[in-house]
């Protein structure tokens with residue numbers, strides 16, 4: 001989708017299936033015990049609920065794009081990271097930060113195609 005520099009990782013077929021409900025959890029990690037978010041994640045609702053967020057740079061994002069992570073409340077930068085669009089690392093962040101925290105994606109079963 002994005003036209004940015006070439007990806008850090010090979011094209012990756014996600015282990016998940018289903019529709020992203022834009023809960024935003026996978027772009028809102030916990031840093032030092034506090035909820036943070038990618039600087040590009042716009043929250044219009046409670047992160048972890050359906051349609052709560054959108055990515056300000058969704059069409060232009062790419063795997064490996066540098067991002068700053070900001071405290072959800074103060075807005076202060078608390079870390080630097082990389083956007084991991086469509087990568088193994090994105091699947092890992094969904095598993096850690098998304099599933100069970102609002103994400104509606106399901107892990108594909110054996111032989112199940114992605115929807």
Ligand code: SF4
Pocket residue numbers: 026027038039040041054055056057058061067082083084085
């Ligand atoms: S730039 Fe990447 S990490 Fe940041 S909100 Fe968009 S999809 Fe999430």
